[in-house]
Amino acid sequence: MHPRRSAQEVLLCDLCETVPLQSHCELCNINLCVNCAGKHVSDSSKRHKVVPFLHRKSTPNYPKCPKHADKQCEMYCEKCDIPVCITCITSGKHKGHDISDVLEKLSAKAESLQKDLEELESRIYPRYEEMASDVQTEKSELETKYGKLTTAADQQGEALHREVTAIVNQRKSDIQEMKNKHLSTLNKNTEEITQKMAELKQIISDLKSILKSNDVSLTSTYKSRNGEFRQLPPKVRVTLPSLSPQKINTEKLREMFGSLSPLSINTEHGDTMKSAEAVSSPPVKPMKSAEAVSSPPVKPLLDEPRITDTIDTGYRHRLYSVSCLSEDQVWTCGDNETMNLLNLQSKLLTSIKTKSGDTPTDIAVTRDGDLVYTDSNNINLIKNKQIQTVITLQGWRPLNVCNTSSDDLLVTMISDDREQSKVVRYSGSTEKQSIQFDDQGRPLYSSGGLYKYLSENRNLDICVADWSVSAVVVVNQSGKLRFRYTGHPSNTEQSFDPRGITTDSQSHILTADYNNHRIHILDQDGQFLRYIHCDLDTPWGLCVDIRDNLFVAERFTAKVKKIQYL
Structure with missing residues (x-):
């Protein structure tokens, strides 16, 4: 009280x-x-x-005037947007300003505040409560939903265990049967030898008796069987069976087990509620429709992409690759053994030569900001300007490389005899995945060509620009073919010539159409969206920075152009 x-x-x-x-x-x-x-x-x-x-x-409780302590602010200066007292007005500081009564201003403000309060209490706050309740409900269902997934994994594991156990038992039964046959053969051979030995003992005993008796009759009737016994019984040779275990193909085993679709977390822009004036009845929670799920991208494509910066890299003849270190620094490699870090003003910040002295095939920046490059049979890491060879291949040559969202490396490579191509995923120096064939055992990638640039999309698809067959080949994270893009279907006059490839935050796939001097933009399902021209000349290597600016390495001009297209 x-x-x-x-x-x-x-x-x-x-x-x-x-x-x-x-x-x-x-x-x-x-x-x-x-x-x-x-x-x-x-x-x-x-x-x-x-x-x-x-x-x-x-x-009303008039505010005290900060400049005149004994005065109250009974008026309001509209231009200065502050309460003022009579002395302030007569002093001339607010000459020519619109002055209104502070009570009228207060009344208008109070009315606005009251409307805000009513809207917050009756409409906005309940929607937040509803959203919080929905999230809480979803959290409470996690155990059940993920429990079902775990149970399904256990059941599949048990099924595989049963199959493996059945195979093991069958093999053990086959081994026991072979063992029994082997033993039976040896027993039969033993019986035959034992019988001959018994006959020999009897002959030896008889000969001793004849020699001891000096009996002419027995001696004259003796018939020698030594010739018969000089031919030894047949010796049975049995070659033991051997078990030739096949090398366990972990990827095939995972494929047999079944794939787990990736966890997709998309943060959509929250709905904007209509103001109280625009609503004549209490709000009704909208139904989630297919249209709402497939809302337009957060960053729409610009009608007219534009070049914002041009970097002169200084390479004399050819520029192949560009990889973003930041929004204003890029690594490049071209027709010699050096890899250069430059800023947007074309200033050379760092230059590093390959360890082997060979020209690098490709470069990529890791999530830690280190540089990876491929050359000869090696995959190398540059950390603090020190070069370390992390992988040396045998029978294969690494081509192009990219860093993934999980900080793995994806590398395209071709066999030394140039008969095979594949994509290999590495975690550090450990091979985690090899992607080479489709479900029918047919090669996913062409064996020709020394350029197969690649990039991982936001949905974890692996996108390869297979230049020698004029196609972009896209597989999912398990290596299953999703689609092939061979150029815009309406373009029958100009052949598609893909070189560099990259992806952005909207899961767009961008690939350089080298001979046609343009960039193709596709959606994540391979549907053509738009070309980027921007006065490009022989575009080759591509990359995007964290703000989705596109960097294009032009092969023969040796320039990198930064393009805004979203």
Whole structure:
């Protein structure tokens, strides 16, 4: 309870704080008893207006003027957007400014505040409560939903275990059967040898008896069988069977187990609620429609892409690759053994030569900002300007390289005999995945050509620009073919000539059409969206920075052009 109020809620005078109030001064906005009211009006410095308490008006609490301490701000300067007192106005500082009554301003503001309060309380806050409840419900269902996934994985594992156990038992049964046949053959051979040995013992005994007896008759009738026994019984040779276990293909095993689709987390722009004035009835929660799910991209394509910067890399004849270190620094490699880091003003910041002295085939920047490059049979990492060979291939030559969202490396490579091509995923120096054939065992990539630029899309698809067959080949993260893009279907006069390839935050796929001097933009499903021309000359290597600016390396001009297209 308020300290100045009794149990019966008697309101007291604001000055003496002991006697019940009877009056109210509208100028000073205080409550007064009879005695205090007389003393209050005796102050002639102000024009007090004392009225009975029940007849009081709702008097605003005028702000004190910060420049004139004894004055209240009863007016409002519209231009300066501040309350002012009479002295401020007469001083000339607000000359020519629109001045309004502060009470009118207060009334308008109060009305606006009241509307805001009503909208916050009745419409906006309930929607936030509803969203929070939806998220809480989704969280409460996580255990059940992910539990079903875990159960399905366990069931599939048990099924595979049963199949493996059945195969093992069959092999063990085959081994036992072979063992029994082997033993039976050896027993038969033993019996034959034992029988011959018994005959030999009997002959030896008979010969000893004849020689001891000196019997002419027995000696004359003896027939030698030594020739017969000189031919030894056949010796059985049995070659033990051997088990030749096949090397376990982990990727095939994972494929047999079944794939797990990636967790897709998309943060969509929240709906904008209509203002209270635009709504004549209480809001109804909209249904989620197919149209809402497939909302337009956050960053639409520009009608007219434009070049914002041009970098002269300084390579004499050819420029092949560009990779973004930041929004204003790019690594490049071209027709010699050096890899150069430049800024947008074409200033050379760092230059590093390959360890082998060979020309690098391709470059890529890791998530840590280190540089990876391929040359000869090696995949190399440059960290703090120190070069380390992390992978040396045998029988294969690395071509192009990209860094993934999980900080793995994807590398296209061709066999030394140039008969095979594949994409290999590395975690550090460990091979994690090899992608070479489709479900029918046919090669996914051509064996020809020494350029197969690649990029990982936001949906984890692996996109390869297979120049020698004029196609962009896209597989999912498990290596299954999703689609091939061979150029805009309406273009029958100019052959598609893909070289560099990159992807952006909208899952667009961008590839350089070298001989046609343009960039193709595709959506994540391979549908053609638009060309980028921008006066390009032999575009080759591509990359995008974190703000989706496109960097294009022109092969023969040796320039990198930065293009805004979103």
